[in-house]
Amino acid sequence: MDSLPKRDANYVPLSPVTFLTRAANVYADRISVVYGATSFTWRQTHRRCRRLAAALQALAVSKNDVVSVLAPNTPALYELHFAVPMAGAVINAINTRLDAANVASIIKHAEPKVLFVDYQYIRVATDAVKAVMGEVRALPLLVVIDDIDRPTGARVGELEYEQLVARGDPARYPPRPVEDEWDAVALNYTSGTTSAPKGVVYSHRGAYLNTMGLLLQWGVGHEPIYLWSLPMFHCNGWTFTWGVAARGGTNVCIRAPTADAMYSAFAAHGVTHMCAAPVLFNILLEACREPLPRPVEVLTGGAPPPAALLERVERLGFHVTHAYGMTEATGVVMVCEWREQWDALPPSERARLKARQGVSALTLADADVKDLKTMKSVPRDGATMGEVVLRGSNVMKGYLRNPRATADAFRDGWFLTGDVGVIHPDGYVEIKDRSKDVIISGGENISSVEVEAALYQHPAVREVAVVAMPHPHWGETPCAFVSLKREFSGAGEVSEQEVVSFCRNRMAHFMVPRKVVFVEELPKNSTGKVQKLALRDMARGLRLRAADKATPPAAPGPARHGASTPAARL
C-alpha cells in the first residue's frame, strides 16, 4: 500500500478557488453577480478574476502577501475573494464599520501590499494610511473601487479597479496554482468583543472544507439566489463568497442590508437564501408589510437568537436554520440540524429547540463541551456547563504574528472557543454564554443568555442584554438593559417593576435582574454585537434599591459551571 505515491492526478490541494473554475465550466451562462443594473455570468466572473489575478501579479503581489479590501458587499469584493488567492496571495476583507484608527492598526499589523478601497471609504483609508506612515516597511498601494453601476469618478492615486481588471492578461493565467493546501488563503480580524483584535489566518484546506460542510449542512442545492445581507468581511461571508460559486448560484449584492434593499431584492430577484445575525431580524420584522413572494431560507448565527424572535420571523415566511461559529473556526462550525419529529411540536417548542446551537458540521472532526480544569467532557444532562471546544480542519492556522495568543487558544488537541455551554441528552450543544459574560451570584453561575431569552418573551421588548452588576452580598447580580419596541417606547408605558415581576414568573429568583435600565439602543460593536463590556461598566456605576440589596436569592437553580466559584470565572 505504502508504495503508491501521491500523483498530480490523485492528490490536488483542496482550495476554494477551484469552485470558480468549475462554475465557469458548468454554469457559464448563468448569472453570477447582480448589483443594481449591473450583472455578470460565471464565464465573465471567471475571466475578470483571471485578469485581476494576472494584474496583481504584475504588481509583484505573490505568495503570502496580504491584499486588503475596504468595501461593502459589491461585485469587486466578491471577485477579490477569488482573484487574490488565484494570484497566490491572502485576502484580508476589512470591516467597513471601523474608523481610521482601527483600520490603521490592521494595516500596521497585516502590512498589505495593496489596499483596495470602495469610493465611499476613501477618507477612512487615506487617513489610516497617513497614520501608519513611518511605522510600516512599505505603504500599501491604494486602488479605488468606483461604483460599477453608477461611476462617481472618485479617485485617489492613479489606479482604479476596472482599469486594473482591464490591464490583466487572462491568457497569462493560471500563473500560480495552490502548492500546498495548508497555504494561507484569508486573514480576518476578530471584532475584539472580548479582547484586542487579532488576525486570524485560514488555510485553503480549511476554507474549502468549511464551505463544503456548510453547503451540505444547510442543504443548499444548485443555483441558489443568494442575498448578500451578511457582510463579506465577516469570516468571508461565512464562506458563502466561495460557496455560491460552488453551487453556481447568483450573488445578489447590496451595499447595506436596509429593509428597503432586502425587501426589494426579495421581490426583484426571487431570493432563496440569505444569512443574517439575529439583530437583522428586527429590521425585517419592523419593515414587513406584505407576505414574502416565496419562502426564504435564512441561516442565522453570530449571537444567540432568542426563541421568541425566531418564532416571530418564521411567521413572516422566513425559514430559519440556526448555526454557531466564530472567526477562528472559519465561520460556521455547528448547526442546529433539524429533526423531522420536531415538526409536529407547537411553534414555541420548535423555536426553543431551534435556539440551541446544535451539532458539529459535517467537515468538523469533533465538537465537545469540557470542564477545562480536567479536560473531561461534561455529562450530557443539559445542565452542567463547560467550555465549548472544537477540532477539525476548519479551525484557523493561528493568529498572525501572535504566538502567545495562538498557544493559549489550543489545549490538548482542542481549540478553546471561550464560550460556555451544555450538552443535552440528544447530543445538541446549547451555548449559555461567553465565559466572560457569565454572571456569578452567590457562587451560582447565571447564564445571561437564559435571562435574555426569558425577557424576549415580553411583548414590549425589542432588544435586551443582561450583564453582571456588583452586589454587596452576592458578589454579582443580573442587570438588564432593555430597548422597547417603538409602539411601547412612550414614557412610562413599561416600568422596571413590571419587567422584574415578568421575570419572577419565568425563572429562579436568583436569576431575576435586580436592576432594569431602559435604553434607546444597545451599544454595538463594529460587527453589530452588543458590547457587554461597555454595559458592565455602566452597570458598575448603577445603584440598587435598598430592598434589592437585602433580598436573599431563592434556592439556586441546577445550572453549574464546572467547579467554578465566584472568584473562578472561566
Ligand code: ADP
Ligand atoms: P468576536 O469574537 O470578535 O466577537 P466572532 O464573530 O468570531 O467575533 O464571534 C464569535 C462568537 O459569537 C462566538 O464565540 C460566540 O460567543 C458568539 N456566537 C456565534 N454564533 C452564536 C450562536 N449561534 N449562538 C450564540 N452565540 C454565538
